[in-house]
Each structure stands twice: as structure tokens, then as C-alpha cells.
Amino acid sequence: MSDSEGMLLPGFQSSLFFETPEEIYARVFRELKPRTPVPQLQVEFCRFANANSFIRLENGCLRVRISDLLASAPAPVMEALAYILLCKLYRKPIARMYNHRFRLYLNRRDMRRQANLVRQIRGRKFVSGPKGAVYNLEEIFERLNREFFDGLMGMPRLGWSRGVSRSMLGHFDPSHNAIVVSRIFDRPGCSELGLEYVMFHKMLHLQYPVDHNGVRRRVHTKEFREAEKKFPRLKEAKEILKRL
């Protein structure tokens, strides 16, 4: 246990450190459902592409599957996850301290780095080439690069989304260093202004990394918002996106 984790957790039982994951789940279960006999419990660590975890009641057996990213998490973090999963399963409110403890752990720099790495290796992500049927993302990137970034921004991988998504118009994926743009823009008659704006917005994400500050994660910082205002016809572009 490092000092920082110890500081977070005043007054929890020391027995915690001697419990197996199954024992932690059994104890939390008894606390949440004191009148129900504890079912058989099975906890396994699985190779997922992210830090997700799952719980399921199956033939009277509680099966918990936890990302192996969390295999070396300290006991208090495992305990917090047990509360979160069991409360979700039994539709009980989750005490804030457990959510907070768990999120704080996931947000630690080493955890983020490890999660990024695992995502790169395990999550195979499809990125098409930059050339669409109508527009070439490379040309748009280079034009914006010259105009707004002094041509200094290194080109990430550029691609079109597989489906025609309205809800996700563009996406910058730091672990793949890729900007993926919705194919919805790659149609004749579709205004280039909307596409340019989405690309510009994603390029700003490359320039202004996400601000991780404790549990809060600020994606669009003040600097980001200021820089975005440099885009000419910003209002018009946003209007186009609304009408897609």
C-alpha cells in the first residue's frame, strides 16, 4: 500500500488485507443482504480490452468477472468494486465513497497508462484509409494544419467510421493515435464546412490533452474552448451538424 491510498481510507478493517476476493464479496454480500444466505461465489480475472467488470447470478452461484487490469489493485479498491457490482445487481444505491475510491484508482496515471496499452494490444480497432468516396481526410487535415497550426501538427492515422453515425461525428483515439470521422460526411452534396469543423475539433484534442485532475476529467478545457473560437464560421458549422 502506498501512502496516498492509505490516506484515502481512514478506519477500514485491517482484516481486509487477509481476505481473498471471494471473502470480500461474501462479506459485502452479508452487509447488503443480511437476511439472505450467501450464495456460492466465484471470482475470476479475465483478459478484457478495458477495465470493465461483470457480475451475474447463475443457478444460485454469483459469478464475478473482473478485468485482469485490476488484478493487482489494493484490497480497498477490490472492496469498493464489490460494493459497486453487488449494489448494481441488487439495485441498491452505491455509497459515494466506494464510487469515489474506485474511480480515483482507475484515474491514477499508472492505471491509465496500463489501460491504454492493453487497449492497443487487445482492442483491435478498424481504421480505414483517409480517402473516402467524396472527401480525402488527408487533404482536409493538411489544409487545417497549415491554416491553424503552422503546419506543425504530425499527421495521425485518419479514417472513416465503418457505419454512418449521427451520434458520433468524430473521435480522436489517443491509444491508436487516430482520428476517425463519421462516414455521414462522405456524401456528395454534404457541406465540407461541417466536416472541416469536426476535423478541426479533433485536431484541437490532439493539441490539448485531456486534463486529469483527481476524479474529474476535463476534456474541453478553457484553452480548448478559446482555441476553437478561431474557426471561422463556427456558428454556421455547428448549425450544419445539428441538421445532419
Ligand SMILES: [Zn+2]
Ligand atoms: Zn471534443
